[in-house]
Amino acid sequence: MTALAALALALMLVGAAAAAGPPRRVVSVNLCTDQLALMLAAPGQLVSVSRLARDPASSAMAAAAQAVPVNDGRAEEVFLLRPDLVLAGTFSSPATVDMLRRLGIRVERFAPARSLEDIPALIGRMGRLLGREAQAERLIARFRADLAALRAAAPPAASAVSPAAASARTAAGIASGTAPGAASGARRPRAALYHANGYTLGSDTLAGDILAAAGLANVADEAGLRGGGRLPLERLILLAPEVIVRGRDYPGQARAEAPLNHPALRALRGSRIAGPTEDRDWICGTPQVLAAIRSLRAQAAAAATGGEPEG
């Protein structure tokens, strides 16, 4: 007990000594803070990231994470890394966070991004915490410029000027016959995000914002699920979205993923099935979401013209 108290005291002294400058030993225990920290930290500043950061399906920084030791987010192992700053998510285990704080370690918690607008704020906060404001400013500026460029790109339906797309449009007009207002350039194809357990995401979520930025209208809003929720397969079919964006396909089989492969989805005329999506582009508020917007753009354009997506 005394040994632990002495250790805690020693650690507090270290913490106090380091308080003047930026943190020197940073440990991240959350996939999203892992990626932001990997983008911004100075060499050697980040001493450990969570195990998921190395999973290429979940993390956009998987390659960079190979060079950093991984942790499983348990208080014991994090404490033994002697961090002066721990980065966690607001959904990280409260018991772990409380334990680390009791031991005198500074823990900063990041809420998940709920929209594209949250992303610059998250980058800015990470930059300030790590003492890397200049790098953060550059990352924010690049993100804003890229996003603006994507948004400025002509809306999908109006951009169909290539001969291939034009011929595809006529073909689709005959085939589907269900494209009201296809002639007007501003038409936003209706789309649904569909994940395991029949879970969908509405406009008040980061994924919903990605969908909107790609020029798609979200049918989850029509179903009253702006924040997301369970959408039974029957109701999804009756909403008849033009694009159904399937969520990530995990290894192994689970009945929760059965709705994603149900024959009814293929039987729905006038709907195209996109995806499976990659978690690394979708779940964390980092500039990587631009990749998700770009790949959805192709689907949106194809849905608007009725042709095959280019990407």
Next chain:
Amino acid sequence: MRTAAALVALCLALFVLSLVTGPAGAPPGASLAALVRDDGTPLTVVMREIRLPRAILAAMVGASLGLSGAALQGYLRNPLAEPGLIGVSGAAALGAVLAIHTGLSLRFALALPLSALAMAVLAVLLILALAGPRGGSVTLILAGIAVSALAGALTSLVLNLSPNPFAAADIVFWMMGSLADRSFAHVWLALPLMAAGWAMLAGLGRGLDMLTLGEDAAQAMGADPARLRLMLVLGTAASVGAATAVAGAIGFVGLVVPHLLRPLVGARPSALLWASAPGGAALVLAADVAVRVLLPERDLKLGVVMALVGAPLFLHLIHRTRREMP
């Protein structure tokens, strides 16, 4: 004969009710019209690809469980025998889970019901060996508890070892059963084995009737006990195995149905056997309507509704058994 007609009519009515029940909430008339005539709308897709296979599966699964329950009760001369309670459904679920998570069912679709059948055969043989030919209530229930517990634990183990983060949540499905989001693929997967099982069980009536007079009398009347036993084991395992492989383990159907029908058709096993098939179909159809009416947005498990109905009856039967045999 009147009971038969009434049971079939009840099944048909519940089948139609099942077709017009669902979270989509379309008017019944329009739904049935969209089922019959393909009008190119999404409603036709819902009716033909989601509701129709679901209702057909409910009837098939119910008939299998009802028939197996009546056959087991007739053979063991014990009203407590039921595929769910004696562990046959649980073992079949283990077989199905093994086929799915070893990847066998991806290479060969019929591996799913066949693996469930194999484990169900093992369970029935184990139960018959443990409970003995007379099928004493206490030994039967104890053996059932042991087999169920072992199968349930192994099912949980296999699902927890899966790399899929959602697999562990499937434990509830395999133990409680559900028909949500099933398709015609599941109907075609289950039908061949189920039909074989039904044929084997349906032929047991005469033999079971003779068995009510005792084994020696039955043998004197020309019954073949070995063949009867083989048909019972294979028929129960095939129908319960195929049902469990596509719908999970749904308990109490085989217990409740013969109990409800006994006052209507009499206690003769052969009469009870044929009546339990439409009876079971009606019960599962009704339960599957109930889960969608009670909680339309969530996937309430069929086993929950069946246990709410069946468990009190089970307790009542145990109480009565104890009174009769102190």
